Amino acid sequence: MKPTTAEQEFLKKHLRKNVMFRETYIEFYDHILSALEAKPGNVSFQDAVENIIKEDFGGYEGIDTIEKRYKKAVFKEIQKKYWEYVVAYFKFPQVRGTAILILLLYWVTKQPWFSFWVFIGIFFAMRMTPAILRRARNIFSGYIFTNPQTSVKDGGFKWLDYISVTLFALFITCGAVYGYSPIGWFKNVHPAVIAILLVLCALNTLAYYKVYKGEFKTSITQ
Secondary structure (H helix, E strand, O other), rough: OOOOHHHHHHHHHHHHHHHHHHHHHHHHHHHHHHHHHHOOOOOOOOHHHHHHHHHHOHHHHHHHHHHHHHHHEEEEEEEEEEHHHHHHOOOOOOHHHHHHHHHHHHHHHHHOOOOOOHHHHHHHHHHHHHHHHHHHHHHHHHHHOOOOEEOOOOHHHHHHHHHHHHHHHHHHHHHHHHOOOOHHHHHHOOOHHHHHHHHHHHHHHHHHHHHHHOOOOOOOOO
């Protein structure tokens, strides 16, 4: 059985209603098209598609299970790459750049003009950069991707967004433990602590960008 153009469009729309992620959609679509070639021509197209989904994937519940496993594997790989990049910043030769960054940010924290609000501005600039990159890609993807499905990788990057928020929450919590407001804690804590917090946030942003660049360096046009 060789699907017509209209039948191929029907299959695309049908899968988009039942498949969550762009990557798995493409795999399912290609697999079903290939499997249809072995189906006899006297079977209706829709029945042939339903039979393939049932026999090869275990039905729509099977498709859901496959997608959940794929999502888990992708998230695990993204997290693994992220931590590898972070650890690399503390190993030779990248540790030299990390040391320079620490000294630079420590110097910044010692300046008379460096206030709590400057710290907040720098912190949130670092915090928002990964999210801006991801959202810019999502907006621009409307011009790259003809398939409207969400990428499974987007959820992995949302997880990375939480890391800098956790760092900031740690900063606030430390202040609360010692009975300070955020501004009071900022005034009383050693500049090195502030510098370390900014360094960790900067390394998070850099590692995020490296993972992001590697995961989305190619476009999908199915």
